[in-house]
Amino acid sequence: MVAQMRYTAAAVGGGLSPPPSTMKVVVVGYALTSKKVKSFLQPKLERLARNKGILFVAIDHSKSLSDQGPFDIVLHKLSGKEWRRILEDYRTTHPNVTVLDPPDAIQHVHNRQSMLQVVADLNLSDSYGKVGVPKQFVIKKDPSSIPDSVNMAGLRLPLVAKPLFAKSHELSLAYDELSLQKLEPPLVLQEFINHGGVLFKVYIVGEAIKVVRRFSLPDVSRRELKKNAGVYRFPRVSCAAASADEADLDPHIAEHPPRPLLERLARELRSRLGLRLFNLDIIREHGTKDRYYVIDINYFPGYGKVPEYEHIFTDFLLSLVKSK
Ligand SMILES: Nc1ncnc2c1ncn2[C@@H]1O[C@H](COP(=O)(O)OP(=O)(O)OP(=O)(O)O)[C@@H](O)[C@H]1O
Ligand SMILES: O=P(O)(O)O[C@H]1[C@H](OP(=O)(O)O)[C@@H](OP(=O)(O)O)[C@@H](O)[C@@H](O)[C@@H]1OP(=O)(O)O
Ligand SMILES: [Mg+2]
Ligand SMILES: [Mg+2]
Numbered sequence: 001m002v003a004q005m006r007y008t009a010a011a012v013g014g015g016l017s018p019p020p021s022t023m024k025v026v027v028v029g030y031a032l033t034s035k036k037v038k039s040f041l042q043p044k045l046e047r048l049a050r051n052k053g054i055l056f057v058a059i060d061h062s063k064s065l066s067d068q069g070p071f072d073i074v075l076h077k078l079s080g081k082e083w084r085r086i087l088e089d090y091r092t093t094h095p096n097v098t099v100l101d102p103p104d105a106i107q108h109v110h111n112r113q114s115m116l117q118v119v120a121d122l123n124l125s126d127s128y129g130k131v132g133v134p135k136q137f138v139i140k141k142d143p144s145s146i147p148d149s150v151n152m153a154g155l156r157l158p159l160v161a162k163p164l165f166a167k168s169h170e171l172s173l174a175y176d177e178l179s180l181q182k183l184e185p186p187l188v189l190q191e192f193i194n195h196g197g198v199l200f201k202v203y204i205v206g207e208a209i210k211v212v213r214r215f216s217l218p219d220v221s222r223r224e225l226k227k228n229a230g231v232y233r234f235p236r237v238s239c240a241a242a243s244a245d246e247a248d249l250d251p252h253i254a255e256h257p258p259r260p261l262l263e264r265l266a267r268e269l270r271s272r273l274g275l276r277l278f279n280l281d282i283i284r285e286h287g288t289k290d291r292y293y294v295i296d297i298n299y300f301p302g303y304g305k306v307p308e309y310e311h312i313f314t315d316f317l318l319s320l321v322k323s324k
Contacts, residue, residue, distance in 0.1 A: 023053040026321050029071040031059040031078050039304040048310045054317055065090045072321055074099045077300040079167065098320050101299070105274035109297045110166050112188040113138050118272045119294045128261035129290030131282070136190040138164060143185055147177040150189065158192045158220050161231070166298070169236055173217065175228040182231055193293050194219040195283035196253035199238055202262055203279045203306050206316040209266050210306050211256050215242040219286055238281070240305045257282060257292055265294075275299065276316075 028049075032040065037058075046056060059068060059076075065086055074097055076087065084103040091099050109115045116133040124131040137153050139146055150159065161172040164186035173192060174180045180189065199216040202209055216238050247254070256262075262282075270276060281296040303309045 026054045026072045026317060027069060028054060028056050028073045028075055028317060029059045029065075029069055030056055031061070031074070031076040031083070033078065036077055036300075039302055042304055042310070045304075045310040045313065049314050049317070052314050052318060054314055066093060069097075071097050073097065073317060075300075076100070096324070098324075100277055101275045106299045108273060109275070109278065109299050112136075112162055112164055112166055112296075115166065115297045116294060118269060119297075122265075122268050122272065124261075124265055124268065126261070126264070128258040129292050131261070131265055131292045131294060134160075134191040134193055134293050134295065136188050139185045139187045139189060140164075141185055143181045143183060146180045146189070150177040150180070155189065155191050158225060160190045160192050162188045162190065164188055166296075171234045171237055172231050173220075173234065174231045175220075175225060176230070179229065179231040190295070192217070192220060193283060193295075194286040195293075196250070196286045198244055198249065198253050199281055199283050199295075200257060201238075201279055201281055201301075202266065203301065203303060203309075204266050204270065204277070205303070205309075205312050206270075206276050206319065207267075208312045208316060209262060210309075210312065211262065212306065213244040213247075213254065213256070214238040214240075215244045215247070216283070240302065252289075253284075253286070257284065261292070269297070273297075277303075 030037075030041070041056060049056060057069075057071070059065065059074070065074075071094075074087075074090070076083075076099070084107075087099060087103050090097070091102065108118075113136075116136070119131065119133050122131070135153065135155050137149060137155070139149065157175060157177065159174045159177070159180065161174060161180060161183050163170055172183060174183075174189075195216065197216055197218040199214050201212050201214055203212070217234070244254075265280075265282075269278075269280065277300045279298050279301040280294050281298075282292055282294050285291040285293065303313060306312070
């Protein structure tokens with residue numbers, strides 16, 4: 001079902017020409033934070049969408065979702081149990097509306113343990129490379145158990161400590177296991193993998209993928225590890241300001257992972273996670289040609305920073321309606 005809405009002056013907004021009047025409009029309701037609206041719903045996206053017959057409409061939280069629309073697609077990234085319940089109800093009562101993405105699938109990548117489990121289960125290995133996850137375990141409560149748990153799990157130092165819930169972005173690097181007791185659970189402790197200080201962000205929008213390169217934490221040598229102790233906290237690492245797309249780097253480090261490997265990984269994760277909008281952070285172990293680790297998966301990431309995202313995203317929205 002394509003929500004049949006005629007273009008009106010109010011719907012189109014000032015100054016922009018509507019598409020031909022015969023064109024059916026694809027209505028996309030969105031529930032996003034104001035930060036996300038600013039970064040994602042940029043004028044260049046809205047403009048291109050409008051020319052292709054796609055209209056973005058803000059969902060009004062003071063009204064029932066069923067009383068709004070009709071929508072063809074609902075796009076959302078809001079947290080909270082109540083919102084998840086509203087969406088689940090809406091999905092049941094409006095089976096023809098594509099909700100991007102299902103709330104329970106999103107929940108799966110909110111926890112840093114379940115997030116990487118799918119990659120571990122996939123155990124992807126072919127002529128292009130091998131994709132795994134760093135050894136890791138969860139500390140739920142008692143930080144005094146950390147040193148013993150690290151030894152028992154056979155984790156090699158240094159370790160990265162991340163909040164179990166992916167919404168929080170603090171990151172610590174620990175050179176010894178005793179210092180980890182200072183950190184506040186629930187946490188994921190993960191082996192730090194040397195990767196030449198460069199990481200690849202693979203943005204997925206349905207079947208499309210786009211890869212960017214970012215600077216990351218530098219390698220830690222055996223010598224450095226022996227010399228240092230303690231836990232070091234890092235503010236946001238590998239954020240958009242850390243782009244390394246144009247940097248002059250050692251080609252062994254800069255080279256993107258093979259496209260066929262990423263395409264297979266993206267396809268598998270899309271179906272196993274039941275998500276269509278996500279990105280993954282992948283690193284190549286320094287000194288190897290084909291040993292890859294996925295270290296993070298994010299739902300509906302910052303697409304606004306991806307070159308040409310407006311074309312990729314609008315094509316994707318149209319393909320959803322066409323395939324119905
Ligand atoms: N196991 C690891 N080995 C090496 N470096 C790592 C590892 N885990 C994380 N890092 C580095 O720390 C950064 C932040 O880690 P991660 O991506 O897990 O956190 P995040 O807060 O979820 O990030 P995002 O902003 O992408 O959501 C990574 O971009 C990478 O530079
Ligand atoms: O805000 P930005 O554009 O940086 O997008 C970031 C996004 O924040 P937002 O959803 O509030 O926008 C983050 O979401 P939360 O985990 O905090 O929910 C997470 O997905 C990051 O990985 C994104 O950065 P990217 O991986 O694309 O560099
Ligand atoms: Mg990350
Ligand atoms: Mg993340």
